[in-house]
Amino acid sequence: MQPDFNKENGLLPAIIQDYRTGKVLMLGYMNEESLAKTKETGKITFYSRSKKRLWTKGEESGNFLQLKEIKLDCDNDTFLIKADPLGPVCHKGTDTCWDEKNEETFSFLHQLEDVIQDRKKNPKEGSYTNQLFNKGLNKIAQKVGEEAVEVVIEAKDTNDELFKNESADLLFHLLVLFTEKGIPLNEVIKILRERHK
Secondary structure (H helix, E strand, C coil): CCCCHHHHHEEEEEEEEECCCCCCEEEEECCCEEEEEEEEHCCCCEEEEEEEEEEECCCCCCCCCEEEEEECCCCCCCEEEEEEEEECCCCCCCCCCCCCCCCCCCCHHHHHHHHHHHHHHHHCCCHHHHHHHHHHHHHHHHHHHHHHHHHHHHHHCCHHHHHHHHHHHHHHHHHHHHHHHHHCHHHEEEHHHHHCC
């Protein structure tokens, strides 16, 4: 990664995104020193244009942004930083600087899909997911059917925890089946969106 700090007087924009939800949380600016401190401490540090100094998000409130990943755009002049927010991000007390709720959406399903696809490409000894892949398409499809039946059974009962757990099992096995079939989750979501129109 070679940021071009020669642009914009040595300050590059940094878009901060929640690594779990994918929600954009805030925008800050970084120079070489703040980038180095971010990498060193694991806490996102900016250069404050108003205070004219380095500023670690959360240094006063305790609502730090824990670093998860840093990416650089194609022009090497904008950061995308994925973080774990330890509290509200905005100084006004809201989740984001755009007064949006930072809520989980389908992004975790995409993260889980990435893990499942990685297991298929890079098998890991003892992995339940790899055991499923080793059994082949028919057994994976059969497992999805079994989990679907268990969801139906638990739906008729009053134990919501069991129902939620069986539903989670069904979603997981369905993602394994999608991967085995070579069909990305986004293609299924696209069909749902088209039906919604």
